[in-house]
Amino acid sequence: MTPARRLHPQVRGFDRAAERYERGRPDYPRPATAHLARQLGLRPGRTVVELGSGTGKLTRILRASGAAVVAVEPLAGMRRVFARRVPGILVVDGTAEAIPLPDGFADAVVAAQAFHWFRTRPALREIRRVLRPAGALGLVWNIRRPSTWLDRRLHTLLEGCAVGVPRARGTGWRKAFEGGVAGFGPLRRRRFEFAQRVDAAALVDRVLSVSAVATLPAARQRAVAAQVREIASREKVAPRHRGVRIHYRTDVYVARRRSDERGAPASDASQIGDHRQPAHLRGEGSARPS
Numbered sequence: 001m002t003p004a005r006r007l008h009p010q011v012r013g014f015d016r017a018a019e020r021y022e023r024g025r026p027d028y029p030r031p032a033t034a035h036l037a038r039q040l041g042l043r044p045g046r047t048v049v050e051l052g053s054g055t056g057k058l059t060r061i062l063r064a065s066g067a068a069v070v071a072v073e074p075l076a077g078m079r080r081v082f083a084r085r086v087p088g089i090l091v092v093d094g095t096a097e098a099i100p101l102p103d104g105f106a107d108a109v110v111a112a113q114a115f116h117w118f119r120t121r122p123a124l125r126e127i128r129r130v131l132r133p134a135g136a137l138g139l140v141w142n143i144r145r146p147s148t149w150l151d152r153r154l155h156t157l158l159e160g161c162a163v164g165v166p167r168a169r170g171t172g173w174r175k176a177f178e179g180g181v182a183g184f185g186p187l188r189r190r191r192f193e194f195a196q197r198v199d200a201a202a203l204v205d206r207v208l209s210v211s212a213v214a215t216l217p218a219a220r221q222r223a224v225a226a227q228v229r230e231i232a233s234r235e236k237v238a239p240r241h242r243g244v245r246i247h248y249r250t251d252v253y254v255a256r257r258r259s260d261e262r263g264a265p266a267s268d269a270s271q272i273g274d275h276r277q278p279a280h281l282r283g284e285g286s287a288r289p290s
Contacts, residue, residue: 014054017214018077022055022085024205026142026196028112032250033061035190036138039254040108042067049106049130051096051123052114054078056086058140062110063089070106072099096123104132112140116173124182131257137184139253145193147247153231154207154246161212161224177255184255192252195245200232206246 014021042048044066053059053071055078062069063086071091073079082091094100096111096118109127111118127137146155176182198206207213207228208221216224235244 014075014078014209014211014214016077017209017211018055018075018081020205020214021078021209022057022081024198024202024207024209025055025057025113026194026246026248027057028061028140028142029192029194029250032140032190032192032194032252033058035192036110036140036252036254037062037065039188039252040110040136040138042108046107047105048108048110049099049101051099051109051111051127052117053082053091054113055081056089056091058110058112059086059089067107070101072096072101097126099126099130101130103129105130107132107135108138109135110138110140113142115139116141118173120173120176121182124176124184128183128257133257133259136254136256139187139251139255141251142248143251145247145249148245150231150235150244151247154228157224157227157231158207158210158213161210161216180258183258185258187253187255190252192250193248194250195247197243197245199243200229202243203232203246204228 036042040046040048042062042065046065046067048062048065048067048069050059050062050069050071053073056071059069059071059082069089071082071086071089072094073082073091074093074095076093079091079093082089092100096114109131115123131137144151144155144158146152174187177184177187180186196206204225208225213221213224232244
């Protein structure tokens with residue numbers, strides 16, 4: 001079975017909404033990404049694999065650390081946008097449960113807005129395989145925070161569309177880390193708060209980029225877009241106005257690869273040795289749409 005056919009059905013919505021995702025989704029706040037880079041020891045000479053890289057919003061920040069980055073993304077629409085927005089970074093077709101990279105390839109693996117979509121235990125086995133003995137896993141989510149009337153209206157609208165969809169807010173994905181049975185130490189979390197400023201068009205893109213909305217029939221999507229425009233109208237968000245703020249928290253989790261299956265802890269990320277990428281994965285890369 002090909003990687004694309006092993007995805008949760010709702011994930012296909014991201015493929016349809018890749019352009020909206022790029023335009024409407026927030027970036028990641030600098031304090032959160034600086035913390036992630038420190039915890040994973042990202043710097044020149046390191047190699048980091050990003051799973052579910054999407055359009056490359058986190059990838060651009062990872063590249064700034066000086067580490068060599070390889071992106072893994074199963075959706076052709078996302079890879080096409082990625083190739084345009086993040087030239088020079090290799091993006092390969094694959095899933096977290098079937099990472100197309102050799103054993104011990106990476107010093108770190110990251111996933112942003114993605115891990116709750118994975119089949120957790122198979123994904124952790126693959127991530128552990130790809131990591132070097134002292135490697136670490138970083139997980140990042142921007143999560144909407146209903147702080148204002150606008151936030152609460154958007155939250156209510158999106159919650160009504162997202163019945164049965166895996167959630168970052170849920171606890172199911174965390175259970176695989178309990179007791180070290182997946183070959184990783186405990187999750188360590190840091191939380192950051194920030195706001196995204198959007199105009200009316202970006203507000204519509206933000207909502208329609210959500211997978212549960214993107215998989216709706218076209219008529220239903222138009223109805224959702226009309227509701228968002230009504231919300232924007234009440235907030236007096238003009239198309240070229242500086243817009244309004246959507247409030248978020250960013251959760252950053254780090255778990256270190258255990259050195260063996262009995263659970264001996266791996267050493268600190270600062271002790272990871274310098275490595276180079278294998279020859280067949282060096283240099284510039286581009287999307288390979290399937």
